[in-house]
Amino acid sequence: MESVLQLYNTASRSKQPFVPQSAERVTMYVCGPTVYNRVHIGNARPAVIFDTLYRLLKQRHGRVDYARNITDIDDKIIQAAAANNESTAALTARYTQAYFDDMAALNNLPPPIVPLATDHLAEMIALVAQLIDSGHAYVAQSHVLFDVESMANYGALSGRSLDEMLAGARVEVASYKRHPGDFVLWKPSSAEQPGWQSPWGRGRPGWHLECSAMIEKHLGTTIDIHGGGQDLIFPHHENEIAQSCCAHGGQPLANFWLHNGFINIDGEKMSKSLGNFKTVEELLTLYRGEVLRYALLAAHYRSEANFSGDLLEQAQSSLDSLYTALRSAADVPAQPFAVAASAGYAALCDDLNTPAALGELHRLARLLNSCADDAKPAAKGELLAVAELLGLLDCDPEQWFTAARFEGAISAEQIEALIAERGAAKQAREFARADQIRQQLLDAGVVLEDSRTGTSWRRE
RNA sequence: GGCGCGGUGGCAGAGUGGUCAUGCCGACGACUGCAACUCGUCUUACGCCGGUUCGAUUCCGACCCGCGCCUCCA
Structure with a gap:
């Protein structure tokens, strides 16, 4: 019997059995990077986690419409391009490709849908117009703002009320906001800033708008899974929900909200000010992508993960031992294995318990090393099948050790x-x-x- | 201040009301000309104090410590 897939839903703060709206087509959206520099290892965690979930869902349901966006319009992009004296388009094209390269090096499958924000201005403008028409947004000093008080349950995902948000507010509030929690849907651009014509003048979208617009266009009104880093719960996902729900007569944006924990470096939060910022590019000069992936999967996705040289060395040694088993069994044919019957698969079905699944890989490798010859094809088949779900062990074992x-x-x-x-x-x-x-x-x-x-x- | 998370052996990291996670490192044995690999065995655990229980690392409560978010953030 196939395991039920249990996923921890941030919205309910509990594990729930995952039931997609359609068993034949799962829809999943994951927040991708803002492309203004090389991504760091923390940006790689959601990509690897949701890639693993994507593999599992494909196994279970066949078709998964998985979208991971590229944010290619943003104030940080404008600043970086200005500093380089180049166009935002040239800058974002370069870093978009770098992101694709980095993610491929980590054995992430390319998502079938990779929407760019700048390809969806018409959809975003239409969404803003809809929110104004329905009384959820207003125009003030060339900005369009979302009116958080117009939404009864604003703050539900992050579990906070408008009053509570005010208590901790640490940012100066623009005078044109009706409520300090109101957020920007559209803002004006100066002549030298990138901008698009809109009913509210030449301008550009606010941060949260693109995701709402692109989800609707590519995946539909309500999607099965929305994922991203923990830090996006508030305000980003909260505001996506506000935009989409209010534009869609209260229909939910996503049934399941999944969030990965943060990565620390040597016990400290990774940040530019601490100077402990590790880019994927930099780490790839020291370790193969598969080693980074193993290290990222070694901790459960919702927990904090500590990245250190020691962890990467351990990941390297662990992979070596798995590849050693495969190298010794190079002449053994892998018997096709229905992966749903494996304990490794069952582990992944328990809210993506990748550490337990990795443990299963090691158990299978030991089995392959020690079992009788006639049992080896089955052991090898199962080992490779579970590894494929995790995006691991796809190298030629001989190459792994000799390259x-x-x-x-x-x-x-x-x-x-x-x-x-x-x-x-x-x-x-x-x-x-x-x-x-x-x-x-x-x-x-x-x-x-x-x-x-x-x-x-x-x-x- | 508000909301939330976590403390497991040298390290990483699952999990469970009573027997084993798993990996890395270390020790010993088998194998080997010597090694390596592999296999086998082993050492060091569940923050602290109470409570429930025949039995608690696991459930409940208090405490200590660490961390995250509260409109830059994966």
């Missing part, structure tokens, strides 16, 4: 030549010479492993 990862590393040809020489020395029982070659290779970062069938090697 040179640093400039100036000893070549495979040189290694093979030395191994041949050592083999001859062993034949002649000149063990001193053989050990000397082993040490020479070890100094070059190459470990030799003798077996009945010959000598294999791996880089450390």
